[in-house]
Amino acid sequence: MTRKLTAFENAGNDIPTQATEEFVMNPEPADSGGPEAGAISLQGASVGFFSAHGIYVRTIQGDASLNPGSRCFASITQVxxxxxxxxxxPTMHVSNVVPRNGEAIVVGHIQWNTPLPVRVSLFWI
Structure with missing residues (x-):
């Protein structure tokens, strides 16, 4: 399946104002090992607990199935x-997730003045 996406210019506010270009996205084939045609299989999951505020950079341990070719997803929650x-x-977000062999580097921001206990959940396919 091919999807057509449109990029928008932002006139300095949060409302897209003008389409600037269109491009075609051809998704990669999904893992064929799942029970359904085109199913994607979860390869692993891990969590990391730490306290932080402001910009954080943390390494979250995974297992041997996590590697630079993995598609990693992370979420953060206060605990x-x-x-x-x-x-x-506080508002919190994950900015970057960098999969490596057996671990992932997670970068983000916690909008608070003092360290808060958080959990980062990591999933990879």
Whole structure:
């Protein structure tokens, strides 16, 4: 399946104002080992717990199935003392995920003035 995507220019606000170009995206073939035609198989998952504020750079350990060719996805959530997800007001995001052999480097930002306990969940296919 081929998808046509349109790029937009932003006139200095959050509202796209003008289409600047179109390009065609041809998705890579999905893993054929799944139960459905075109299914993608989860290869692994891992979590990392740490405290941080501002920009953070952390290495999250995976297993041998995680490598530079893996497609990695990460999410971040604030946790309480028991490690349970909670929300206390700060905004947090993941900016970059760099898969390596057996680990991934995760870079992001926590908009808070003091270190907060967080959990980064990592998944790879």
């Amino acid at each position: 309480n003392a028991a490690g349970t997800p909670t929300w206390g007001g």
